[in-house]
Amino acid sequence: MGWFLRFLTSSVGQKFIQGFTGFFLISFLLVHLAGNLQLLNPNVEVAKESFNKYSEFMSTSMIIRILEIGLVLGFFFHILVGTVLYFRNRATRPIAYGDRRPSKNSSWSSRAMMLTGSLIFVFVVIHLINFFVKARFQGETDMYTLVKAAFTDPLLSSFYIFAMIILGFHLNHGFQSAFQTFGLLGKKYEKFIKGFGTTFAIVISLAFAIIPVFFLIGLGGK
Amino acid sequence: MNFNLKIWRQKNSSTPGKFVDYSVKDIAEDTSFLEMLDILNEELIAKNEEPVAFDHDCREGICGMCSLHISGEPHGPKRKVTACQLFMRSFKDGESITVEPWRAEPFPVIKDCIVDRSAFDRIIQAGGFVSASTGSAPDGNAIPIPKKDADLAMDAASCIGCGACVAACKNSSAMLFVAAKVSHLAHLPQGKVERKERVLNMVAQMDKEGFGSCSNTYACEAECPKGISVAHIGFLNKEYLKASLS
Numbered sequence: 196m197g198w199f200l201r202f203l204t205s206s207v208g209q210k211f212i213q214g215f216t217g218f219f220l221i222s223f224l225l226v227h228l229a230g231n232l233q234l235l236n237p238n239v240e241v242a243k244e245s246f247n248k249y250s251e252f253m254s255t256s257m258i259i260r261i262l263e264i265g266l267v268l269g270f271f272f273h274i275l276v277g278t279v280l281y282f283r284n285r286a287t288r289p290i291a292y293g294d295r296r297p298s299k300n301s302s303w304s305s306r307a308m309m310l311t312g313s314l315i316f317v318f319v320v321i322h323l324i325n326f327f328v329k330a331r332f333q334g335e336t337d338m339y340t341l342v343k344a345a346f347t348d349p350l351l352s353s354f355y356i357f358a359m360i361i362l363g364f365h366l367n368h369g370f371q372s373a374f375q376t377f378g379l380l381g382k383k384y385e386k387f388i389k390g391f392g393t394t395f396a397i398v399i400s401l402a403f404a405i406i407p408v409f410f411l412i413g414l415g416g417k
Numbered sequence: 418m419n420f421n422l423k424i425w426r427q428k429n430s431s432t433p434g435k436f437v438d439y440s441v442k443d444i445a446e447d448t449s450f451l452e453m454l455d456i457l458n459e460e461l462i463a464k465n466e467e468p469v470a471f472d473h474d475c476r477e478g479i480c481g482m483c484s485l486h487i488s489g490e491p492h493g494p495k496r497k498v499t500a501c502q503l504f505m506r507s508f509k510d511g512e513s514i515t516v517e518p519w520r521a522e523p524f525p526v527i528k529d530c531i532v533d534r535s536a537f538d539r540i541i542q543a544g545g546f547v548s549a550s551t552g553s554a555p556d557g558n559a560i561p562i563p564k565k566d567a568d569l570a571m572d573a574a575s576c577i578g579c580g581a582c583v584a585a586c587k588n589s590s591a592m593l594f595v596a597a598k599v600s601h602l603a604h605l606p607q608g609k610v611e612r613k614e615r616v617l618n619m620v621a622q623m624d625k626e627g628f629g630s631c632s633n634t635y636a637c638e639a640e641c642p643k644g645i646s647v648a649h650i651g652f653l654n655k656e657y658l659k660a661s662l663s
């Protein structure tokens with residue numbers, strides 16, 4: 196047990212937690228996206244039926260209930276460790292540089308992980324209030340209509356689109372960063388993984404952002 | 418060439434410092450950055466003022482003593498050079514240049530632009546060595562080492578311990594330095610004996626000294642005068658995980 200605690204409290208061990216939970220959250224994003232893309236079926240009737248069936252499964256299934264616990268824990272530890280690291284790291288430089296040019300040696304997405312992460316957190320809370328709470332705790336069954344109503348509001352849609360762009364930045368750094376943390380960014384695949392990570396970040400954020408756009412421009416029916 | 422300098426002046430570790438403006442004139446473009454500071458110091462001494470204190474030793478890019486944060490970057494704007502191997506031709510005539518010490522809690526300022534880097538020594542003492550018997554030089558090829566490992570060890574061994582990685586990192590992380598030392602010894606047969614203890618103890622000491630953790634921004638690799646690759650940090654992480662599990 197001693198070694199385990201030492202590992203988890205060390206700077207290196209905590210990066211492993213961050214990478215591990217980050218990957219786990221990415222796998223969740225993929226499943227979540229696959230479900231949501233059903234909304235984009237141009238045949239509104241079919242889309243409505245399949246999406247509502249899927250939502251019902253998601254809010255009643257026992258398996259999903261169990262996986263949900265894992266997801267909550269994943270978010271919890273990712274946010275907890277990310278925040279702890281952020282504040283500890285910030286404290287290492289009590290006197291700031293008079294002249295500092297960070298854009299010369301590193302990318303914005305890599306330096307802004309706490310900022311983009313916090314914005315994602317705000318988004319997640321609003322997102323849960325918008326949809327999850329209604330489906331799980333308020334007995335809403337016609338989720339398709341609920342989503343449509345929400346996204347025909349330009350303000351809410353713009354917020355969603357903005358949040359997805361921010362998620363893209365988080366993933367742009369996070370994806371390859373997790374590989375680096377695990378020591379898997381070998382010379383041979385470095386270019387490929389970095390390229391793949393950026394493409395992945397763009398595809399994921401665009402695919403999520405298309406959904407509000409779809410309803411905003413009236414493709415989901417009146 | 419003429420330059421406007423903004424230099425950090427600080428009497429000692431317990432007095433707060435501040436930037437002071439100086440100007441230097443008629444500097445030849447092939448003057449090194451440290452020689453330019455020497456010229457300024459001679460003028461200051463002639464005027465009975467306190468010269469600017471800065472670290473230096475070899476002045477040929479191999480000892481790792483020079484440690485100036487110049488125009489927003491450790492060792493200045495040029496890649497893969499130390500401050501002593503930076504020449505004034507890398508700047509524009511009339512340019513304003515900021516000169517300040519490394520900024521990190523574990524590297525306290527001793528005077529002006531000199532910081533105390535003994536935290537690095539303590540990390541080395543925690544495990545950055547091999548207990549091989551000394552004596553006369555052994556035959557170079559007595560222990561065969563695969564070319565790939567020898568190359569990796571040699572690349573890692575080129576770290577001069579200057580601390581630019583810490584200075585560049587937004588987290589003041591010493592991960593690149595520690596990774597270079599761990600990787601250097603772990604790739605060689607002589608380093609195998611203490612392999613596990615080494616990585617555990619060096620990381621523990623690094624954390625204890627108050628260096629930050631790695632956010633993989635790769636600012637260290639970009640600013641390292643020896644171009645030490647962050648791949649060594651990935652290797653360090655794996656070493657640490659393996660040593661923790663075994």
Ligand code: HEM
Binds near residue numbers: 221
């Ligand atoms: C769906 C949501 C999220 C995904 C998929 C995700 C994914 C990732 C990944 C893959 C990493 C890289 C890990 C590594 O470098 O080894 C990461 C790092 C990070 N995440 Fe997230 N994240 C998400 C949400 C959040 C939230 C809500 C926060 C905080 C409020 C956050 C804060 C951070 C921070 C601070 C780091 C960098 C830690 C460091 O390197 O020092 N993330 N994330």
Ligand code: SF4
Binds near residue numbers: 576597640642643644
């Ligand atoms: S890794 Fe590079 S920047 Fe860091 S101490 Fe070694 S030589 Fe200097």
Ligand code: FES
Binds near residue numbers: 474476501
């Ligand atoms: S003085 Fe030795 S490396 Fe610069």
